[in-house]
Amino acid sequence: MRLSHIKLAGFKSFVDPTHVPVPGRLVGIVGPNGCGKSNVIDAVRWVLGESSAKHLRGETMQDVIFNGSGERKPVNRASVELVFDNSLGKAGGAWAKYSEISVKRILERDGESAYFVNNLHVRRKDVADIFLGTGLGGRAYAIIEQGMISRIVEARPEELRTFLEEAAGISKYRERRRETELRLQDTRENLARVDDILQELTKQLEHLEAQAEVAAKYREFEASLKLTQHLLWLLRKQDASSQRSRLARDMEQSSLELEAETARLRELEANLEHLRQAHYGASDTVHSAQGALYEINAETARLEQALAHQRDSRRRVEHQLTGLELEISEAEQQEETLKSALSEQRVALDQASQRVEECSAVHETESAALPAAESSYAESRAETERAVQEVAQSEQAIGVETTRREHTEKLLAQLAQRSQRLEQERESLEGADPEGLERLRRELDDLELRSQEAREALDGLERDLPQLEQVHRHDSDAADGAARDLAAVDARRTALELLQRQVSRSGEMHAWLDNHQLDGFTRLWQGIRIEPGWEDALEAVLRERLNAIALDDVQRAAGWLTLPPPGKVSFFQKSDREMALPALGNRRPLLGLITCADPGVALVLSDWLDQVYVVDDAVQGFAERAALPGGALLVCPQGHVFTRNSVSFHAADSEVHGILARQREIEELQTRHANMEADVQAAKGRAADALGNLEDCRAKALHQREVAEELQQRRHDLQLDHVRLSQQAERAQHRLEQITRELEEIGSETTREREQGLAATERLADLQGRIAGLRDAVDQHRKVHEAAASALEARRHAVQAAAGRHQEAMFEKRVISQKLSDIEVDLQKILEKRERVRSAATELSAELSTLDEKPIQVELDDALATRVERESNLAQAREALEQAERELKEAEQGRMASEQRLSPLRDRVGELRLKEQEARLAEENFAAQLVDAGADEAELAGKVTKGMRPNALQGEINRLTEQIAALGAVNLAALEELQAARERKTYLDSQSLDLREAVETLENAIKRMDRETRERLQETFDQVNRNLAQMFPALFGGGEARLVMTGEEILDAGLQIVARPPGKKNSSIHLLSGGEKALTALALVFALFQLNPAPFCLLDEVDAPLDDTNTERFCQLVQQMAQYTQFMFISHNKITMEMAEQLIGITMPELGVS
Template sequence: MRLVQIRLAGFKSFVDPTSIHVPGQLVGVVGPNGCGKSNVIDAVRWVLGESRATALRGDSMQDVIFNGSVNRTPLARASVELIFDNAQGRASGQWSQYAEISVKRILQRDGESSYYINGAHVRRRDVTDIFLGTGLGPRAYAIVEQGMITRVIEAKPEELRVFLEEAAGISKYKERRRETESRLADTRGNLARITDIRTELGAQLEKLQAQATVAARYKEYHSELQLRQHLLWHVRRRDAAAERERHALEMSKVTNELEAEHAELRHLESRVETARAAHYRAGDALNAAQAALYAANAEVARLESELRHVEETRQRLESQHTERLAQLASWREQRAQLTQALHLWAARAATARQRSAEAQAKLGQESARLPQAEQAFRAGQEKLNETRSQLLQAESRLQLEQANLSHLERGAQALQQRRERLESELQTLAEPEPAAVKAQQARIAELETAVQAAQAAQEALQSECAALEERSAAAGEALGAAQREHAAAQAQLATLRQIQAAAEDDAPLREWLGRHGLEALPRLWQKLRIDPGWEAAVESVLRERLHALELSDVARLQSVLADRPPAKASVFTRGNGTGTPAAPGYEPLASKIRAVDPAVSSALADWLAGAYAAEKAPDAARRAALPPGAVLVDRDGHQFTRHTVSFHAPEQADAGLLARQSAIEALVASCRDLQQKVGAAQDVHGSLQIEAAERSKALEHARLAIAARQKAQHDAQIDQLKLAQAQERYRERSEQVRAELADLEQEVSRGEQALHNGRQGAERIAAEIAALRDKVDAARGAHLAAESALAEERRVMQQAERDAQDALFGERECSSKIAEIDNSVRVIDQQIERADLEIAKLTEELAADPIPAVRHGLDAAVESRLGCDTTLAAARNAVEGAAGALRELEEGLLHSEAKVAPLRERLGELKLKEQAAQINFDQFAAQLREANADEQRLSKEAEKAPRPATLQSEITRLAQAINELGAVNLAALEELRSSQERKGFLDSQSADLEEAVRTLEDAIRRIDRETRELLRETFDSVNRHFGSLFPTLFGGGDAKLIMTGEEILDAGVQVMAQPPGKRNTSIHLLSGGEKALTAIALVFSLFQLNPAPFCILDEVDAPLDDSNTLRFCDLVKRMAAQTQFLFISHNKISMEMAEQLIGVTMPESGVSRVVAVDIDEALRIREELAA
């Protein structure tokens, strides 16, 4: 691609639309400093996608829009357009087919930036994609601006590597890799989310699987439990009925036995009563004898007890007499010891009383002296406190006075500073100019007019948009109607084709056709075209022969005859048919048929021979005129011969076959027409939508313009309000400052007077404090002496108190001990007295002895008891005889009653059992009814059912198994099925995403491999070119590129250059010109590897001397064979190199203009003039 033209409008200093033609390979841009030459370079960089304002020498992107000058107003937008010649088709992508490519960028003042390629609105990325890998772009090496040479040489290895990548053309690889990485990150994110969902769903499935297993087991156990429970109830109801009948029979038998035993029992009860009366009389006699014996025994026992008591009493008295004598002797000895101790403590008490009296006398003397010392101490203390209080009060007054002085001084200083500030503010207050207010009012009126004009334009655009929307809606409705009509026709066509295909589908016949290789042959009906309305007539005559197949030779016909088809089928071969013979007044049915293939004519002639068409049912006369064997067929397919009528009823398989075929062909033609209609409607609707979109965009621009003007109007109104407020603030503030200054003068005067008075008061208080301090020192000395005397007096007093207290304690101890001994003596005297009395009493009791009298009475009582024993023995024998007779009768009665009681108990038990059986029967019957049990099934199961105990054991086992299951989720089975379906879907998605991740990772590895190979080849080639170009520019020397890293994808590039005769170790040691030549050699090395369509050089020859400039120009001329150069220069040698010169001037301040000069044409004219 070649750059042929640059168009600028409103870009920086190019205010007016300007076209810069670039016809040759070497074009120079010249002009004085500041005329806007470099703005051409900025324009090219900007339109190629530069988005950094600093790279365009501005603070914001709006700085590229012309901002006004002395005679020019600011513009609202800037645009730059580059026109390329693409005759060789070197542009990438869809633009390679265009011979000329226009790349344009427009920036509005509101910040909206738009890109266009050949007039089509595109993205910024679409613009950069065209130049990927060509060396062109906003930051590529093909645009060498001012200072870039220095940046290239002093760039970091990582920054220099960017130029190498652009030369290698791997920008597209990096873009592809970024896109792939983005897609890979999105895919991995989706995979991670699906993995999380699958993990969560897996855990949920495990729980649901366990719950479903439990639910299935629960249902199984519950069903089995219900069956076993119903069977148990049925068996127990049956057993209860049998038990109830058995108990009824037993009750009847036991009742008879019980009545017989009752009769025997009544006879025995009469005999027992007679024997019991005799036994009672004998018992009374026995009781009387026994009572006499008991009385005699009681008397003997009483006397024996009394004898033992008397003997024990004497022994006890003798023991007590001995103990009392011993105690008496002990107490008399203790009394003698206590009397001796009493005399000792009485002597000690006398000594203690004497010491206590002496201590009390001394304590009284000291107590009289202590109050005098305390009085003296208190007087000194009061004098000292009074003096200190006066001193503190004086010091407080002094501090207060000093604080007041400090406050007055700070106040005076603050008043002075405030006066200075107010005077300074009064001098600096500036009144707004009235002219500015009037200018602002005029601007507001102007903006209001502009807003009204913009609003009128907006209303016009809104009307146009509404009309277009109505037309677009109408076109959309027409398009929808056409699409619906087309869709209905297509649906009807698809339905007819489906019915037609179903009519041909005969599985047994299809197998037979396949066996003979005939399934691909067309049917007869597919080769026929029937006049409208005669399809039923043709179907009525041909019937199954509509599906006839054409056989190419007789041999195949023979094979078909050998293997008969399983259903009706017809075949035909090519031949000549005779057709239907002519009959006057009758039209052959064959005339209603047109054969697509002439080969079917012979078969039609045979099958339709003698068949004629009739518009309606013929009358009898017309039928009688028919030739023999002929048949008339009307439109409905009814056939008429001379003597018969056959009514046509379509068969299911072939019904409407030909009519459907005709309808299908008509629908195919209709669908084509409808498709054209839909296309036309789409074109109309699309064009209206595009026009409506353009009007909407214009309307949006108008709204934005109105908003901008309204904002400007609002800002102007705010500025006017600010000016008015500023005037009012100036007036109010100036008056306020003057009033405050007047008040300050009075406050300063009052403050100075108060400060003078305060200083005099402070001096008086200071003199008073000095005198008070002397008084405090004197009072403190007197107070210390009184305090010392009082302390000594108190010490002596305390010692006297301790001595008196010790003496008193000793006296009290002796008195307490004497009282204690006296009390002990009194107690012992009382004990001795009681012991004497007890000993006398015991002596008297031992002297009286009752034992002989008691023994005599005991002997008389023993003889009386022996007589009572004899009487009792005779009475006992009589009782035993009566008791024996009674016992025999009672035993017989008991035996009889013993027989009755079991029978009665047995009868009661049987009644209870019968009632229990009835209750069980009713209970189990009710349970079975409530459970809606299947009685018939239970009756069959009961025949082979185990015993109730076994059934109950099984029920208990099943109930325990159900309880062991715990909480059961009965919906788990359905939830499990739903979750498994969802997991299957997620597993499929996860597998697809994992496959996508592997594919993307493989793509990244492949891109890295290709990039690594291309970058290595590029580095080697650029290094080789750099090594050859450097000596060309310097006339010798050595230069090379060094890769700083092992991995070429991440490694930086470092430049090593040594001009002729130098052995410098760093490129930074070179001079400015040498650095510039080195950078030029490096940039041109990149060009030789991947020549850009054009190169722009902005004063790169500025640091070069004439000799280096000549070598630089020679190199540029050689490279111009492949690359177009547009350079800016002030060097005359470089200017001579140009084929065309473009002069940039600034005749008007801030506005650039272009003047072009063709050097070759100028030289040609000069030569002509010279000739």
């Protein structure tokens, strides 16, 4: 297997798609430092599965993707493809049949990495399996990069051992042994789990055997307990019936006494109400008199407060007048002071204005002479700069022309040499065979057309497959879903029908009805329907009568008095009369919510539901029950029943509970079942059709894929031949055309450069003659410029001094003006303040004259007289109210005495009613318990003896209960569980035996692999030592070297190199020089190659530390080994380059891009 091509795109510096052909067995890669040569080695290592960014000279794996340059943007994908020639079929596994193998790896910027072999997506492990035992891989000895030579020599014994294993070809054994160990570990874990389960199951069997014995005792105690409990219930039912009759008589007597006392209380309450009305009138009179008193008190307080306020205001105004007179005197003094300061500042302002005018005249005189000096200075500076610029331009032009002439001479010499080389190359080129190439092209075109047709047909089928699969899945899921829905509906309907039948066929009642040939008769619930939501209401009113049996003549039931039914049962007689709805105001009758499917039941419903009305909820029932007439009922949707004097809460304790709702649901389910059966059959038909279409498409796709692969293989073989011939022809023709164009360009460029050289020489002579005169002119202009600069500086100093004096005078004038303005403002403020104070004093004098106390004092005296009169009226009204309160209190005490006599009577009646209800509920409860337990009261009554007492029966029940409790938790299913556990133990025993045999088999396989590995490693170790003993002297011209083991067991021992060059007795390999270490490592690698030659070997500047003599020996050895192994090497050494059959040059014409 030989490497024939390397294709890179976006990998490190190879941003553009780059094709590196590897045509021979000795291929050299050359180029300057940093041009990307080692990136080719990294690319090969990367494709072979290297996963460490550090070994690819990066920090993260994304560093292998081109990251941009000065002129290029980063790319998002890197790909490298290695193409191998496998015409000898040496590749391992399923790829041996391919004459050419392509291994490709692609990495996206987002981190997704993919491997392909012959364009098939594979795992990284699949790529590694191809090269197992060949010396190739991410870190195998066949790829030697920069620095790896020294790492081989200085490697730890464990690391050096991996090279020996790769040479021995046991990498695949290692992998198989690792897989076997994993399987052995899984088997041992499974065996441990099975043993744990068996151990636990054994304990469980012992426990279940004990539980089965306890279960038998439990059934015996349970039967005795059941009989005793039934007898206790029967006795307590009889006691409750007797107690209920006695309490009913006592309750009737107490009710008569309660009604008489209640009448007396009503008379007392009427008199009390009359006295309350008189008390209310007296209370209103008191409130009126008290309100009038409050009103006059408020008026008196207001007048007293107004008089006090009038006096305070007068004192305040007199005080303010005194303060204002003092402010007027102070303002007149400040006015005189400000007028004197104003006269002084006006004199100072006149003097400052005169100084400003004098300084301004001097500044204008100096400033008028400044522009002339500045103009003279600017003219001299411009002349000097112009002269300097002309000199600089001339010097620059001389340098440019000199450089241009030298460049032209050098370029002409290069063009002559290049033209000579191209002429020699053109003579050596030969053309390819055009007829063979054209024949291959025609065959390829034909295969391409057929392959394209096959691929299009396959693509069409593969596009159809997902759609057909989706259709099939959808139709299958739809059919399954419809079938499940149908089964659910059928199961629900069956369960409901079974429950309805059980309602009519329960216990001893069914036997009694069967004996009297009544079992098949129509029940009441079968002939009626009620609006949804009102089922509980109808059940609460009718109760067991819902299950009433229809007879042609109800008189027939008189014959069953001698042998009555064993439980509650009702019979009714059908009639053709229409149902009459009861009416009670605007109330809705329960009958109005019922629809009779059987008209014969209408009359009995009219009797049973007469005066039964519905309310929306229990709250409305409690609110409206008091207005009901005698015998009328209210019922809410929850089933709670209200009468005028009672309320009964509904609970689902009847065997007919839910019978109406179930019947309506059964009818709805029957309709749904019929509709869904048709849907299921249609869905199954669609699923079968979809499956047929899918299988047909799959068969066609398989056949078409085989045809396409066969055509692809034939086309691939022809492409290789065509590419080989076309590349030869294209390269020759392309090169000839390129040489012709280059020779023409060289001729044109030579003529152009000669002309430019002559012109540059003439321009250079002219410039050298002009530059001396220009330099003299520059010196003269500089002297004139310096004199003008001195005169300008003196003039500027004089102008600045005059400006400073003028600014000082202006500042002094502004300060005096500001002071003058401030004094005028202050004077104006003083005048305005004096006028304001005088005006305020005038207003206060007017206000003082208006403050008079006499009118308010007269009003206050009148209000005090009125308050005395109204206090007298309030005292008389309070005396009348106290008299009414005394009379009301006496009447209230009489009513309370009557209520005290009434309360014990009411409590007595309530207590008797509760006890009667308690006895009745107890009787019904015990009767219901007997019915629920399926007990036969007639049979039980025969077992009741004369001296049997409930307490004794309860004691027996307690004893049996304690015996059952003493048994503890009882597993009634222990016998069945015991049998299942025994069967499971038998199965687990068999499974444990199988697992132990599997463990033994896997352990023997590992021992066999270890034995074969040990033998092969020992044989390889001996052979490598023999090869090393030959290679080392060949490279060094003498000396000795060998490998030694660091342990006794070859499977675990490491390796060390012992090397002694000629004439040296070094104790350690680390004492050797860099070149000696490199030769030692090469000797070891080549010794491994002799034993197990890798398909190819990559060497990256391994000859760098060698001198010329050692390099020649190295090259001779490589040439000998090239008979078995393909070598591709990177080198800067000319001796090594001469060894190559082909040279591949790598450059970087654009920075960062190889």
